[in-house]
């Protein structure tokens with residue numbers, strides 16, 4: 308027991324000494340300005356070092372790489388005339404944002420008021436292979452469903468994907484989530500963009516679910532998924548499966564103990580044609 312004390316002290320000193328990686332620091336300072344977090348969250352007010360502990364919501368790892376950031380939850384930035392101040396999420400300036408934070412594990416953009424800009428998920432999101440959680444709910448993300456999040460080669464650590472209440476459309480591929488660690492998936496309530504074609508809705512079949520053994524909770528409610536309910540008898544970790552208000556058919560086959568909601572699917576309960 309006595310020997311453990313100096314070790315602890317050394318460890319603590321080691322962590323505190325890891326100043327933010329210069330590239331991450333530049334990117335975070337730029338983010339502080341463009342999102343308004345410099346004002347609303349006082350990022351940079353008491354220290355220019357994002358991982359130093361004074362930047363609300365920002366944490367770094369032992370090498371000074373930024374690992375978690377709430378990102379722009381700023382309200383003042385959203386109400387400012389946004390055309391003159393490009394944000395990292397605008398269509399014109401998305402590239403480079405995620406590439407600037409290769410160690411980012413969690414990303415949360417829920418209910419961001421900048422959503423009136425209808426941003427798209429920056430393609431360089433793929434430069435963050437250590438991401439465990441990606442959450443962008445109700446931010447008016449418009450576009451084809453980002454199937455790449457379900458590619459376990461690109462995102463081997465991803466456990467939680469929350470994309471509810473956006474304007475996503477298209478089909479989820481049958482390979483989505485195969486061999487992935489995804490436990491929580493929420494693609495519910497995709498709205499319809501007024502610029503979109505009539506069939507630009509969240510549709511297709513749910514067969515991919517059968518290939519996601521780690522799935523615990525899945526939300527697909529209020530979309531236009533068709534075809535049979537997925538074969539789920541092998542999904543032993545599953546606890547919640549909500550597919551209410553779609554256009555599914557067939558007989559529900561789930562392990563005991565799963566809370567299943569199939570309301571609003573008139574053809575569920577009878578065999579599919």
Ligand SMILES: *[C@@H]1O[C@H](CO)[C@@H](O)[C@H](O)[C@H]1NC(C)=O
Pocket residue numbers: 333336337340
């Ligand atoms: C952010 O704004 C401050 C104050 O205007 C400025 O000094 C700083 O250089 C800016 N940082 C970046 C990265 O643009």
Ligand SMILES: *[C@@H]1O[C@H](CO)[C@@H](O)[C@H](O)[C@H]1NC(C)=O
Pocket residue numbers: 458459460461482
């Ligand atoms: C997953 O990503 C890897 C690397 O980019 C690629 O080679 C592979 O084809 C992708 N898999 C699927 C199912 O798209």
Ligand SMILES: *[C@@H]1O[C@H](CO)[C@@H](O)[C@H](O)[C@H]1NC(C)=O
Pocket residue numbers: 517538541
């Ligand atoms: C479920 O698992 C069993 C045993 O591993 C396997 O034989 C069967 O094909 C699986 N069923 C489905 C629908 O994947």
